[in-house]
Amino acid sequence: MSNDETIDTLDIADLEQDIGGMCAVEPAETRISAEGYWVVMVAPPK
Amino acid sequence: MPGRGNRYSFACLHAWALMAPYQLTDFVSEIDSRYKVAEPETFWLCEQPMQRLLAEGLISRWINEQLRQLASDHQHLGDWSATEAVLHRGNGWLLSVAIFDSPRRFIHALPFSAFYAPFAELTGERYRLPAGFRNDVFDPGLRLEPAGTVKVDPNGLLRLETDQYAYDFQITQAIPVLRLVSASLRPLEWLFSKTTLQAWQANDAELSSTQLRVAAYVLGKIAHQSSIGALLELASHPHHAVRWAAIQNLGRLSRTEALAKIREAMNDVHPHLRRAAQKTLNQLDKRTQR
Secondary structure, three states: OOOOOOOOOOOOOOOOOOOOOOOOOEEEEEEEEOOOOOEEEEEEOO | OHHHHHHHHHHEEEHHHOOOOOOOHHHHHHHHHOOOOOOHHHHHHHHHHHHHHOOOOHHHOOOOHHHHHHHHHOOOOOOOOOOOEOOOOOOOEEEEEEEEOOOOOEEOOOOOOOEEEEEOOOOEEEEEOOOOOOOOOOOOOOEEEEEEEEOOOOOOHHHHOOOOOOEEEOOOOOOEEEEEEEOOOOOOEEEEEOOOOOEEEEEOOOHHHHHHHHHHHHHHHHHOHHHHHHHHOOOOOHHHHHHHHHHHHOOOOOHHHHHHHHHHHHHOOHHHHHHHHHHHHHHHHHHHOO
């Protein structure tokens, strides 16, 4: 099948709990924005 | 005149004294013979080699050797980062000296077992993981329970029983800590608030889990049919978030394949996947009824 064919896509729900990626530093700030999204601020390197 | 037994004891003692000092290679052999990755509880059998390593000054000798090599060869490159020097990477374990230089913002429930031997006194709080805690199912409704303090003297040894407890060390000055740690035994590292003790966030314990989720996302964005096979394979990955990332991005490539996987996910071992699958099917039903 080539990519030129029309793709019938499907919207799939997100998981109810988001999992953060593995990172070497702790988030400097983690909060839920007014829109309900996770906002993760990572501290700049020292 | 000493008896035969005394002469024998003396001979043994003399032979021991003539033996070469305990080397890193000796330690590695002992750990490899005791710790079986498939049997996580065998990690605690490594306490005796750790005690011997501390008693025989192996760390001082190792650091001196590193410094000698640096002095004689400025290009010498050890296995170091800014805050950690690795003595050995074994099969499913790691021995290193890490600098604990500042308190952490959160209380971390670690995904690996560990022995810590600080070079200066190390104190902290210990917290019991909440009843009903299941590492792979992040639940912000859960809260830690205080379980006393811990105090380790210089060259003492602390067992970090991370399947039951989380630890919050008080760091007022930089402390080097010798660490023997297992590879990750659980998929997530949870972070708890220090003020409320409430679960705050969970991160992947393994970098590969993060990379695979990003890879699934990229394949979904590229949206080429040749990626369907790879995403189908990822949909069976042990990490639940990798499975769901694969299914979500399969939805950008093939409605038929994605729907089949969503129906399978209705029986997934992870409750978040079952609920996300149900939610998706409900949304589809609503659209078809319109």
